[in-house]
Amino acid sequence: MENNTLKAIELATSLQELEDIRIKAFGKKGNITELFVLLKELEGDTKKIKARELNALKSQIESALATKKEILKAQELADQLKKERIDMTLFNTSSNYGSMHPVSITLEKIIDYFVAMNFSLRSGPLVEDDFHNFQALNIPEYHPARDMQDTFYFNDGKVLRTHTSPVQIRTMEQESFPIRMICPGAVFRRDYDLTHTPMFHQVEGLVVEEKGKISFSHLKFILEDFLHYMFGGDISVRFRSSFFPFTEPSAEVDISCIFCKGNGCRVCSHTGWLEVLGCGIVDRNVFAAVHYENVSGYAFGMGVERFAMLIHAVSDLRSFFESDLRILEQFS
Numbered sequence: 001m002e003n004n005t006l007k008a009i010e011l012a013t014s015l016q017e018l019e020d021i022r023i024k025a026f027g028k029k030g031n032i033t034e035l036f037v038l039l040k041e042l043e044g045d046t047k048k049i050k051a052r053e054l055n056a057l058k059s060q061i062e063s064a065l066a067t068k069k070e071i072l073k074a075q076e077l078a079d080q081l082k083k084e085r086i087d088m089t090l091f092n093t094s095s096n097y098g099s100m101h102p103v104s105i106t107l108e109k110i111i112d113y114f115v116a117m118n119f120s121l122r123s124g125p126l127v128e129d130d131f132h133n134f135q136a137l138n139i140p141e142y143h144p145a146r147d148m149q150d151t152f153y154f155n156d157g158k159v160l161r162t163h164t165s166p167v168q169i170r171t172m173e174q175e176s177f178p179i180r181m182i183c184p185g186a187v188f189r190r191d192y193d194l195t196h197t198p199m200f201h202q203v204e205g206l207v208v209e210e211k212g213k214i215s216f217s218h219l220k221f222i223l224e225d226f227l228h229y230m231f232g233g234d235i236s237v238r239f240r241s242s243f244f245p246f247t248e249p250s251a252e253v254d255i256s257c258i259f260c261k262g263n264g265c266r267v268c269s270h271t272g273w274l275e276v277l278g279c280g281i282v283d284r285n286v287f288a289a290v291h292y293e294n295v296s297g298y299a300f301g302m303g304v305e306r307f308a309m310l311i312h313a314v315s316d317l318r319s320f321f322e323s324d325l326r327i328l329e330q331f332s
């Protein structure tokens with residue numbers, strides 16, 4: 001009998017089979033269990049000897065069961081892994097494609113316009129020094145834009161660029177006029193609410209020509225035309241006198257509210273107008289910082305997310321960056 005059980009354990013090929021063997025030996029009516037019952041009828045030395053033999057047999061079987069169990073478990077896992085192996089050469093028939101991010105869609109549309117208008121593309125570093133991000137742009141040391149609240153500073157005094165305007169400086173340092181460029185890119189500010197995220201995108205524009213060849217009307221034409229391209233021919237555009245350190249005169253540009261057609265609603269704070277960009281005639285101090293003489297130029301800057309929010313009627317900017325497919329899929 002002992003040989004039978006041990007032999008069966010040795011030959012078992014599955015965990016289920018092994019479990020059946022264990023029950024047959026140690027279950028309520030198992031043969032080892034029954035031997036223990038029979039033991040009660042013996043007496044004296046015979047009982048002692050038989051008990052010792054039976055206990056030895058019991059632990060022999062138990063350890064054989066445990067060893068075999070480990071072997072079969074490992075084998076079953078190996079079999080399962082083999083069965084579930086992924087065939088990387090199979091053709092994928094699912095139609096679950098990704099889609100362009102709404103910010104990318106908007107950025108591409110902006111770039112398309114300016115490239116068609118003969119602007120070329122420039123870029124600059126995300127980690128900027130004080131000179132390019134502030135000083136050369138006529139932003140003096142005490143200017144509120146430098147506030148620790150807004151700017152991410154590094155220990156060595158460098159910053160994560162707070163706008164794309166430093167690329168104006170870098171372009172003029174490296175090239176001579178005429179210049180006709182836009183520079184799209186990420187910018188960083190310490191802000192987080194419905195309409196602000198710590199990283200967002202801007203597109204900067206700069207046109208520089210010989211002195212006298214650029215006037216505010218050139219700037220006005222291109223931006224009006226651009227905004228009609230972005231928001232449709234029936235919106236109104238207005239230039240509102242404003243201030244930027246790097247332009248003089250400066251203006252902010254508004255479009256008539258695309259949600260209420262200018263009648264006043266919650267989105268436009270009941271003014272009928274939506275502010276969409278900043279611009280102006282390049283300040284002479286900016287030209288002086290890059291040693292440009294006898295030139296005139298205009299510049300403008302806009303937030304890509306702001307455009308994307310308006311175009312897609314999204315009220316919480318943060319939803320663009322939470323990687324929630326249920327939201328992003330709607331733009332495909």
Ligand code: DAH
Pocket residue numbers: 162163164165204205244246247277278279280299300301302
């Ligand atoms: N740099 C400005 C900002 O981050 C945007 C801007 C406004 C850029 C006016 C310009 C400009 O070039 O002329 O808010």
